[in-house]
Amino acid sequence: MDFFPIFFDIKNKPCLVVGGGEVATRKGGMLMQSGGLVTIVSPELTDTLKELADTGKITHIAEKFRPEHLDAAILVIAATNDRAANEQVSVAAKKLRIPVNVVDNPDLCSFIMPSVIDRSPLVIAISSGGTSPVLARVMRAKLETFIPAAYGRLAQFAASFRDQVKERIQPAKRRIFWEKILQGPVADMVLAGKDKSARALLEKALTSDVNDTTPPSGEVYLVGGGPGNPDLLTFRALQLMQQADVVVYDNLVSPAVLELVRRDAERIYVGKKRADHAMRQENINELLVKLAQEGKRVVRLKGGDPFVFGRGGEEIETLAAHGIPFQVVPGITAATGVSSYAGIPLTHRDYAQSCVFVTGHLKDGSVNIDLTGIAKTNQTIVIYMGLMGLPTLCEELVAHGLPITTPAAIVQQGTTYQQKVVTGTLATLPELAANAHMKPPHPDHRR
Numbered sequence: 001m002d003f004f005p006i007f008f009d010i011k012n013k014p015c016l017v018v019g020g021g022e023v024a025t026r027k028g029g030m031l032m033q034s035g036g037l038v039t040i041v042s043p044e045l046t047d048t049l050k051e052l053a054d055t056g057k058i059t060h061i062a063e064k065f066r067p068e069h070l071d072a073a074i075l076v077i078a079a080t081n082d083r084a085a086n087e088q089v090s091v092a093a094k095k096l097r098i099p100v101n102v103v104d105n106p107d108l109c110s111f112i113m114p115s116v117i118d119r120s121p122l123v124i125a126i127s128s129g130g131t132s133p134v135l136a137r138v139m140r141a142k143l144e145t146f147i148p149a150a151y152g153r154l155a156q157f158a159a160s161f162r163d164q165v166k167e168r169i170q171p172a173k174r175r176i177f178w179e180k181i182l183q184g185p186v187a188d189m190v191l192a193g194k195d196k197s198a199r200a201l202l203e204k205a206l207t208s209d210v211n212d213t214t215p216p217s218g219e220v221y222l223v224g225g226g227p228g229n230p231d232l233l234t235f236r237a238l239q240l241m242q243q244a245d246v247v248v249y250d251n252l253v254s255p256a257v258l259e260l261v262r263r264d265a266e267r268i269y270v271g272k273k274r275a276d277h278a279m280r281q282e283n284i285n286e287l288l289v290k291l292a293q294e295g296k297r298v299v300r301l302k303g304g305d306p307f308v309f310g311r312g313g314e315e316i317e318t319l320a321a322h323g324i325p326f327q328v329v330p331g332i333t334a335a336t337g338v339s340s341y342a343g344i345p346l347t348h349r350d351y352a353q354s355c356v357f358v359t360g361h362l363k364d365g366s367v368n369i370d371l372t373g374i375a376k377t378n379q380t381i382v383i384y385m386g387l388m389g390l391p392t393l394c395e396e397l398v399a400h401g402l403p404i405t406t407p408a409a410i411v412q413q414g415t416t417y418q419q420k421v422v423t424g425t426l427a428t429l430p431e432l433a434a435n436a437h438m439k440p441p442h443p444d445h446r447r
Contacts, residue, residue, distance in 0.1 A: 002129040003112060008099070011035035014072045018065045018089050019079035020045040023103050027077045027113070028058065041069050042080075067092040077113075078102040106130030115140040119152040121159070148235050150191045157190045158182065161202060168206050181205065185219055185325070188243075188297075191236070192327045218292035220319055221299050222306040224331015228254040229341075229415040232332045240329060244299040246291050248284070252303025254416065261299075281311055285318035292324045305333040309359050309384050333357075335382040338414030342421045352380040359384045375400035386410075387440050391430040398426055412438050 013036060017028045020042030028038050028049065039059040040049055053060035061069065065085060070076060076098055078089035083105065090108040093100035102108035106129075114125035115136040124143065128136045158178070169177050181187065181202060189198035221240045226232040233241075241247065244265045249258060251271025261267065268287070270279040279287070291298045306312030306328055319326045335357055339346050346355045356379060358369050374381060375397045386393050387410065398404050404427040412420040424432045 003127065005114075005125065005127070006111075007123065007125075008075065010075060012037060013074050014039060016041065016069060016073040016076040017079060018042065018069075018076065018085070019081075020049055021079065021081065022046060024077075024079040025049050027079050027101075027103065028052075030113075030116075031075075031077070032057070033118075036075070039069075039073070041065050065089055070096055070098055073098055076100045078108070104133075117143055117147060119147060119149060119155070122151050122155040145235060145238070148191060148239060150193075153195075154182070154187055154190045157195065157198065161206075164206060177205070183243075185297075188219065188240075188327070189325075191239075197325075218295045218324070219297055220288050220292050220315075220324055220326040221297070221329060222310075222312050222315060222326065223299050223301050223329045224305040224310070224333075225249075225253045225257045225301050225303050226332045227304055227334045227337035227415045228252075228257070228413060229337070230254070230256045230260055232337060232415060233257065233260070234329060234331065236329050237331065240297075240299055240327075241301070243297060245296040247299045247301050248287065248291075249301040250303055253301050254303075256416075258301075261301075265299075281314060285315055288315060289318060289322045289324055292319070293322075302331070303334070304337075305331045308333040308335075308357065334384060334414060338411045339382075341415045341419060342409065342411050344409055346380050346382070351378065353378050355380040355382065357382045357384065359386075371396055371400045375402045377402070377406075385440070387412075387433070387438055390433055394426045394430055402426060410438055 010031065011034070015031045015036035016039050017024050017031070018041045020040060024040065024042065025046045025048050028040060031038050037059075039061060040053070041061045041063065043062055043064060045053065045060060049058065049060070052058045065088060070092055076089060076093045078086040078100065080086055086102045086105060087108055090100050090102050090105075090110075094110060099111045100109060101111055101113055103113075106112060109130070112127060112130050114127040115133070117124040117126070117140055124147070126136045126140050126143070158181070165174060165177065186198050186202050186205070189195070189201065221244070223237045223240055224234075225237065238260060241261045244262055246266045246268060247258075247261050248268045248270055253271075258267075270284050270287070288298060288300060300306070300312075300315065302310045302312065304310060306315075307330070312328060316326055316328065335346065335355075345352075347353065356374055358374060358381065381397070383393060390410065394408070397406070404425060406426045407423070408426050408429040409421060409423040410429060410433050411422075412418075420436065420438065422429070422432050422436045422438060
């Protein structure tokens, strides 16, 4: 390693920043976030620094740098746009053996500033040794997507039990114990905000043998897989998909999303298409209970959002009745995802002041939804799964009072690279959709 990585405690300790521009503002802000007492040496300040100085949050010395300014400092950052001035700061600081960082001048530094992922008290620092700060920031951005913000809460939670664990778990077993806690149901509960349940479970673990081979209690996660584009998954969804022992998934989960599931997780297809149900909903409910009772972490992966035409409510009723712990992770529902990618706002102050979601499934060739109160002007109507009954739906909307000139659109495979959008009116859309060979979702995941 070219540099020795270290974390420096600067709480309530004097830190000096030389310079008053935007870079100095950022560096001073980082020092303040870490609890440092910041002094800025510069004839002029940015508006942000001036406000901080006026409110007493930083100290401002309105003059050019002199070595005497280092008398009390335990750390100094030079952030002027004058290399000669920066070099003067570096030489003076090194003479006094005070750690110094000169922005964008590694050769003048005794320490360098890493790119930081802040999940306090968990902090991750990434450095390229000053060779490529942009690359370090790129790497930070990649890691940010895999480290949920709640990991800071998890670190605090673990800290609150450190003394108890030291007292009750033998030293040789502590690492195994903590690995089990931080990679199991306790951590999942903390990340989901269920601190009370997590505490109860950890306290129970402290009273049992750390080498107990009894299978852990299972849990079910109802995860929204979004409208198809894997970039639209939430961090929490991706995390649980990577932890799952079993994934039970639907027909509307896109192959690209399914590819992000942990490679060695068991995959069970239970998709439902029009007149083609791989498994009845009642059987799916029972399957989730069975898998959880076997001690498995089960991801119930659904297209869109679990609670928007996803039958998530039916599934959690069954899970609750059997005492199975569960979590629900929302996803971007098709309506919001598709409207954004198609450039069709769901609401607009001039045209639509409300929005309603309905399902377009048909029974015996008739519309099985009550359009009374739905078919009205200045309201956007989002119809899920309406392609097969599109002519009937358009006719019924007109019959319930909408003008035949009402703008209408149909979107196929929204948010994905295969997205197709056809626009028209209630009068023209069925024919336009037929001419465009629009088709319902049909990904085949039986593999």
